Amino acid sequence: VPASRHSIGIGLLGLGVVGSGVARILDEKAAVYASRVGVPLVIRRVLVRDIEKERAFAPDRSLLTTDPEAVFGDPEIDVIVEVMGGEHPAYAYIQRAVETGRYVVTANKEVMAKHGPDLLGLAQQKGVDILYEASVGGGIPVISPLKRDLLANSVSAIAAIINGTTNYILTRMARDGMGYSEALRQAQDLGYAESDPTNDVEGFDAAYKLAILASLGFHTLVHPDQVYREGITAITDRDFRYAGELGYVIKLLALARREPDGLRIRVHPALVHDEEPIAKVDGVFNAIQLEGDLLGRVLFQGRGAGSLPTTSAVVADLIDVAIGLVRGWRDRLNWVREGQATVAPMESLRTRYYMRLTLADQPGVLARIASVLGDHSISLASVIQKEADESAQTAEIVIMTHVATEAGLSKALAELRTLEAVVGVGNCIRVETTV
Amino acid sequence: VPASRHSIGIGLLGLGVVGSGVARILDEKAAVYASRVGVPLVIRRVLVRDIEKERAFAPDRSLLTTDPEAVFGDPEIDVIVEVMGGEHPAYAYIQRAVETGRYVVTANKEVMAKHGPDLLGLAQQKGVDILYEASVGGGIPVISPLKRDLLANSVSAIAAIINGTTNYILTRMARDGMGYSEALRQAQDLGYAESDPTNDVEGFDAAYKLAILASLGFHTLVHPDQVYREGITAITDRDFRYAGELGYVIKLLALARREPDGLRIRVHPALVHDEEPIAKVDGVFNAIQLEGDLLGRVLFQGRGAGSLPTTSAVVADLIDVAIGLVRGWRDRLNWVREGQATVAPMESLRTRYYMRLTLADQPGVLARIASVLGDHSISLASVIQKEADESAQTAEIVIMTHVATEAGLSKALAELRTLEAVVGVGNCIRVETTV
Numbered sequence: 001v002p003a004s005r006h007s008i009g010i011g012l013l014g015l016g017v018v019g020s021g022v023a024r025i026l027d028e029k030a031a032v033y034a035s036r037v038g039v040p041l042v043i044r045r046v047l048v049r050d051i052e053k054e055r056a057f058a059p060d061r062s063l064l065t066t067d068p069e070a071v072f073g074d075p076e077i078d079v080i081v082e083v084m085g086g087e088h089p090a091y092a093y094i095q096r097a098v099e100t101g102r103y104v105v106t107a108n109k110e111v112m113a114k115h116g117p118d119l120l121g122l123a124q125q126k127g128v129d130i131l132y133e134a135s136v137g138g139g140i141p142v143i144s145p146l147k148r149d150l151l152a153n154s155v156s157a158i159a160a161i162i163n164g165t166t167n168y169i170l171t172r173m174a175r176d177g178m179g180y181s182e183a184l185r186q187a188q189d190l191g192y193a194e195s196d197p198t199n200d201v202e203g204f205d206a207a208y209k210l211a212i213l214a215s216l217g218f219h220t221l222v223h224p225d226q227v228y229r230e231g232i233t234a235i236t237d238r239d240f241r242y243a244g245e246l247g248y249v250i251k252l253l254a255l256a257r258r259e260p261d262g263l264r265i266r267v268h269p270a271l272v273h274d275e276e277p278i279a280k281v282d283g284v285f286n287a288i289q290l291e292g293d294l295l296g297r298v299l300f301q302g303r304g305a306g307s308l309p310t311t312s313a314v315v316a317d318l319i320d321v322a323i324g325l326v327r328g329w330r331d332r333l334n335w336v337r338e339g340q341a342t343v344a345p346m347e348s349l350r351t352r353y354y355m356r357l358t359l360a361d362q363p364g365v366l367a368r369i370a371s372v373l374g375d376h377s378i379s380l381a382s383v384i385q386k387e388a389d390e391s392a393q394t395a396e397i398v399i400m401t402h403v404a405t406e407a408g409l410s411k412a413l414a415e416l417r418t419l420e421a422v423v424g425v426g427n428c429i430r431v432e433t434t435v
Numbered sequence: 436v437p438a439s440r441h442s443i444g445i446g447l448l449g450l451g452v453v454g455s456g457v458a459r460i461l462d463e464k465a466a467v468y469a470s471r472v473g474v475p476l477v478i479r480r481v482l483v484r485d486i487e488k489e490r491a492f493a494p495d496r497s498l499l500t501t502d503p504e505a506v507f508g509d510p511e512i513d514v515i516v517e518v519m520g521g522e523h524p525a526y527a528y529i530q531r532a533v534e535t536g537r538y539v540v541t542a543n544k545e546v547m548a549k550h551g552p553d554l555l556g557l558a559q560q561k562g563v564d565i566l567y568e569a570s571v572g573g574g575i576p577v578i579s580p581l582k583r584d585l586l587a588n589s590v591s592a593i594a595a596i597i598n599g600t601t602n603y604i605l606t607r608m609a610r611d612g613m614g615y616s617e618a619l620r621q622a623q624d625l626g627y628a629e630s631d632p633t634n635d636v637e638g639f640d641a642a643y644k645l646a647i648l649a650s651l652g653f654h655t656l657v658h659p660d661q662v663y664r665e666g667i668t669a670i671t672d673r674d675f676r677y678a679g680e681l682g683y684v685i686k687l688l689a690l691a692r693r694e695p696d697g698l699r700i701r702v703h704p705a706l707v708h709d710e711e712p713i714a715k716v717d718g719v720f721n722a723i724q725l726e727g728d729l730l731g732r733v734l735f736q737g738r739g740a741g742s743l744p745t746t747s748a749v750v751a752d753l754i755d756v757a758i759g760l761v762r763g764w765r766d767r768l769n770w771v772r773e774g775q776a777t778v779a780p781m782e783s784l785r786t787r788y789y790m791r792l793t794l795a796d797q798p799g800v801l802a803r804i805a806s807v808l809g810d811h812s813i814s815l816a817s818v819i820q821k822e823a824d825e826s827a828q829t830a831e832i833v834i835m836t837h838v839a840t841e842a843g844l845s846k847a848l849a850e851l852r853t854l855e856a857v858v859g860v861g862n863c864i865r866v867e868t869t870v
Contacts, residue, residue: 141584149576152750294747295574302733312729315587
């Protein structure tokens with residue numbers, strides 16, 4: 001231990017759910033961490049928006065400041081821990097931290113997905129590093145395995161459930177027959193969903209995380225805008241009931257795969273057969289499956305969000321950085337970009353589909369539907385009539401298709417909507433397999 | 436890149452299933468790895484027992500040698516990759532490698548379990564390191580997550596299926612109603628079991644791996660002799676049938692837990708409810724569940740053995756070492772021992788039990804059994820009469836107990852064996868939960 005290092009000074013940006021967890025655990029486990037690192041980890045400054053706010057845990061009030069310069073100007077701060085979330089001002093703060101020669105530990109998926117490569121390049125220039133294990137999968141180790149343990153592999157596919165909020169909502173809908181709005185309200189009451197849930201339920205959060213995983217796994221640069229994205233707001237309790245009767249659950253999947261025409265990267269709801277391991281990942285749990293040429297498939301599963309699991313990843317990164325500072329490491333294993341990402345157009349996707357249609361109760365309707373689908377090379381695996389509404393003279397049917405192209409499916413759906421006998425297209429959901 | 440390093444020289448010890456996999460992949464993926472490391476990874480020497488032997492893949496014949504001095508004496512060798520297996524002479528070779536200032540990458544669970552701490556201490560003195568990700572769980576990252584990603588946690592429990600051979604045998608018995616001998620023969624025919632299967636079926640291999648995981652996870656020193664161990668040879672197809680009827684499967688579990696009277700560390704067959712994730716880990720797959728105070732439970736699952744998955748871990752370690760050599764790293768994150776392991780005596784274990792007994796078909800027998808069990812504070816959760824043998828006038832019953840102590844159970848079993856009405860104790864298997 002160099003004589004000059006009697007402690008590692010931390011500047012904490014944010015004191016919300018994760019920030020107060022980090023502060024509390026650094027306090028409670030100070031002796032253990034000091035022994036693992038060699039010197040104590042000491043919070044020097046905490047940047048907050050409101051000093052007076054009530055918090056689950058707060059360090060000494062004298063450390064709290066609303067002035068970023070009080071943090072960046074403190075020469076005793078070696079590491080900035082950014083747990084504010086959101087793109088701005090976190091991005092500028094991380095940049096500032098790196099420019100002033102600080103290591104950064106962050107849980108910020110949005111900043112790392114949008115600006116990670118630039119920030120990591122800057123960090124390399126400045127001889128520091130940015131660690132971001134907590135940005136994906138909460139406490140589940142996945143960034144670090146991708147950086148190190150899969151280095152011998154060529155990663156061909158990623159399949160994941162990486163948004164705890166939507167997985168909680170979908171699990172309540174599946175288990176308790178709740179509608180979407182009711183399940184969302186429950187998630188909000190329990191603190192699993194924010195008052196404006198857009199970021200989670202529209203799949204933005206999962207798309208950020210998938211962009212990070214795909215960039216690391218494929219050694220390329222995937223911007224979140226390149227991730228095809230659909231949220232869960234159109235899923236109804238009826239879709240869950242029908243899917244369940246067919247032996248499927250509905251999950252918001254994050255999928256990435258190398259294909260001949262480019263990387264196929266997407267976040268959308270999907271029917272998954274209930275016997276697949278990923279189908280059993282319920283509630284706020286996350287699961288990430290990686291597929292490599294040597295390794296085959298490896299699945300990581302655990303608590304993907306929440307104060308303590310996220311703190312687990314943040315503090316692991318922090319201890320790693322601190323040990324490196326104490327021992328004078330100059331750098332560490334890092335992401336190497338090996339090529340440019342070409343993203344395959346969604347139209348060329350080949351998969352199976354679940355379709356729920358409301359049809360006029362007339363003879364010959366099904367034959368017309370099948371004929372439209374057949375015109376676009378979509379063949380039917382099964383057709384089940386679910387419910388008839390006698391007063392409206394309509395019937396609801398569920399179609400499961402064989403493998404078809406997304407382009408064909410879109411055209412077929414457009415054509416079906418023009419048929420007088422098709423009263424409505426209730427939903428159309430992709431059917432995926434992860435095994 | 437220092438001008439002096441134009442390549443990383445490798446001495447490969449062993450050219451069996453794993454060794455020839457490593458050699459083949461280093462050859463096939465040479466360009467990718469050279470780009471990830473900065474310089475090529477070059478095999479300089481391969482130590483074998485028999486140069487003439489037919490192999491799946493062998494590097495240039497001129498590299499093969501039967502003389503260890505040809506390897507250790509080669510100044511162009513920076514890293515020794517030990518994939519011979521077994522304690523001797525691998526232990527001496529790893530020691531020799533470290534003493535001569537070489538980094539070591541090994542897949543050897545027996546050497547690392549028995550001598551890991553000594554070897555790692557020696558490596559630290561010599562300014563090198565020993566990496567052993569491949570020693571547990573094949574290609575599944577688990578050593579590296581324990582060394583780095585769980586650093587913020589206090590690990591309280593480990594539950595794992597870490598022997599592919601026995602899991603294959605037990606899976607065949609469960610699925611196909613095979614007897615033990617037949618399933619073992621099938622595993623041998625497929626190359627999953629050795630001609631002398633003792634190491635796997637008696638639980639030695641799993642005990643080595645669990646000693647490694649427990650030492651890392653609990654930051655202490657667990658010798659494999661401290662692991663309580665029972666193999667799978669006494670499990671019958673009948674046990675599988677009865678367990679299945681009760682909703683359980685039988686797995687060889689590796690379990691470690693911090694308890695008030697010490698570490699409880701054991702490898703033995705167990706009934707696991709078929710709804711638990713670990714119950715669904717079949718065939719040669721492995722699963723490792725770690726439980727930490729911050730993280731909760733995290734589960735890693737994948738191919739735990741085989742040439743390519745093990746190669747995946749060996750080459751990841753090798754690339755990590757090689758990048759460090761190229762960049763001049765002096766050391767890396769490593770295992771820190773924080774205390775002495777006290778192992779809790781098996782007698783104080785509290786768990787549930789499955790018991791299969793053959794009883795004389797007489798009135799009042801069950802009452803006597805229940806009374807003996809009750810004398811040792813063992814209460815019955817269920818008793819089911821399975822089969823009666825009318826000619827022998829015996830009946831087979833299966834008892835599931837509530838939680839009892841191992842000490843009470845042993846005494847009760849000994850007493851039951853003295854009863855005239857107890858014709859035989861077919862089997863007694865612990866019932867465990869991992870969720």
